[in-house]
Amino acid sequence: MQRVLVMGSSGSGKSTFARGLSDITGIPTVSIDALFWKPGWVESEREEFQRRMTEAVQQPRWIMDGNFTTHGAGELRRQLADTIIWFDLPRSTCMFGILRRIAGSYGQVRPEMAEGCPEKIDLEFFRYVWTYRQQQRPKLLDYFQGLRADQSLVCFTDRAQADAYLKDLARQQNRASIH
Known part of the structure; x- marks a missing residue:
């Protein structure tokens, strides 16, 4: 595992998972949101975002947190990734996740943001998360169709699975460092 995409709905726990995975593996994280957004929630121009993402994916190791499959070097990221972690969580879990996040960090810039x-x-953002399974999930499923046999797709349908994955990986890392 050297180049990892962490994908799924906002509020699913992607960023928290990516940070945990980075802590265990030492692989640096790249927040796609931090590359896309400019101060004041201004979107980057498409060409600028494409350039930033292309530079980031050319690094030898990364954990990228975010989606953007149709632009932002989406095809190149899929081609270079060896592992894709997909948070396919219920709408209620993701809505609760964003509400909890807003309550805990309102007015503050989160570590993974620009x-x-x-x-x-942001009511538009709420609508995006509310309709994610109907509108965005099919796009991710299409994106995953382009994966090769040598790439791993790991799907979590609840956060407990993601937590267990990280705990198991940490145990493996600890055993390997002892030997």
Whole structure:
């Protein structure tokens, strides 16, 4: 595992998982949101975002947290990734996740976000998460169709599975460092 995509709905726990995976493996994280957003929640121009993502994916090791399959070097990221972690969680879990996140960090810039993008209440964002399974999930399923046989797709349908995955990986890492 050297180049990992962590994908799924907002509020699913992607960023938390990516940080945990990075802590265990030492592989650096790359937040796609931090590359996309400019201060004040201004979107990057498509070409600028494409350039930033292309530079990031050319690194030898990364854990990328986020989606953007149709632009932002989406095809190149899929081609270079050896592992894709997919959070396929229920809408209720993701909605609760974003509400809890907003309550805990309102007005603050989260570690995985671009400077100048504090947590806020955004009804359009709520709608995006609410309709994610109907509108965005099919796009991810299509994206996954392009994976090769030598790439791993790991799917979590609840957060307990993700937590167990990280605990098991940490145990494996500890055993390997003892020997």
